[in-house]
Amino acid sequence: MSISVRETGLAGVLEIQPQMHGDERGSFCEVWNADDFARHGIRTQFVQDNHSVSRQRGVMRGLHYQLAPFAQDKLVRVVRGSIFDVAADIRPNSPTFGRWIGVELSAARWNQLLVPAGYAHGFVTLEPDTEVIYKVSRPYSRDHERAIRFDDPRLAIAWPVDASAMQLSEKDRLAPTLDVSDLSELREEQA
Structure with a gap:
């Protein structure tokens, strides 16, 4: 397997492009290979796969995170359709605290x-x-x-879908903003 890895400007947040192999039958790609990822410094041990299906354009899921000892690394890919995927730095002691990146992930690009x-x-x-x-x-x-509000003014994420057209869960609609979230537990994790 061969992958290319692009740094995004936020520590540890990486866009990964697996190599596609194709012929007249179609295509093949290894989307996860622990040894190949380790050669690029990615040594995460994954324990679970999740699969979401969104029926409409404009379904918003997030912004979510978990506290230690259940804090999660995620490797996200799209198998049908496309998303605008966002990672926002919420580590209080980080020099990039409050910054975010967005990447369009699609089934077409893999x-x-x-x-x-x-x-x-x-x-x-x-x-x-x-x-x-x-x-x-x-x-x-x-x-x-x-969770943190997807439309938090401090983060000012430039979503490509208008907020009025988004479909959210009640939990995500009621999520607090970054300024009122209790990030003290994250501060302790960084110490």
């Missing part, structure tokens, strides 16, 4: 985004019937789950 623990993660679908698969390094824990 690109992936690695989002380390310490970042809030979310995406909005750009096409109907979009399917997203992502690996996580820790299992889900309701007691450790947290």
Whole structure:
């Protein structure tokens, strides 16, 4: 397997492009190979795969994160459709605290985004019937789950879908902003 890795400007957040192999039958690609990723310095051990299906364009999921000991690294890819995928640095002691990056991930491009623990993660679908698969390094824990508003003015994320056209869960609609979120537990994780 061969992958190319692009740094995004936020520590540890990487866009990964696997190499495609094709012929008259179609195509083949290894989307995860621990040895190949390790050659690029990515040594995350994933424990679970998640799969979401969004029926409409404009479905917003996020911004989510989990606290230690269930803080998750995520490797996100799209198997049908496309998304605008966002990682926001919420590590209080980080020099890039409050900064975010957005990458369009699509089934057509086969690109992936690695989002380390310490970042809030979310995406909005750009096409109907979009399917997203992502690996996580820790299992889900309701007691450790947290969220930040997708439209937090401090983050000022430039979503490519108008907020009035987005479909959100009640949990995401009621999420606090970064300024009122209790990030003290993240501060302790960084110490």
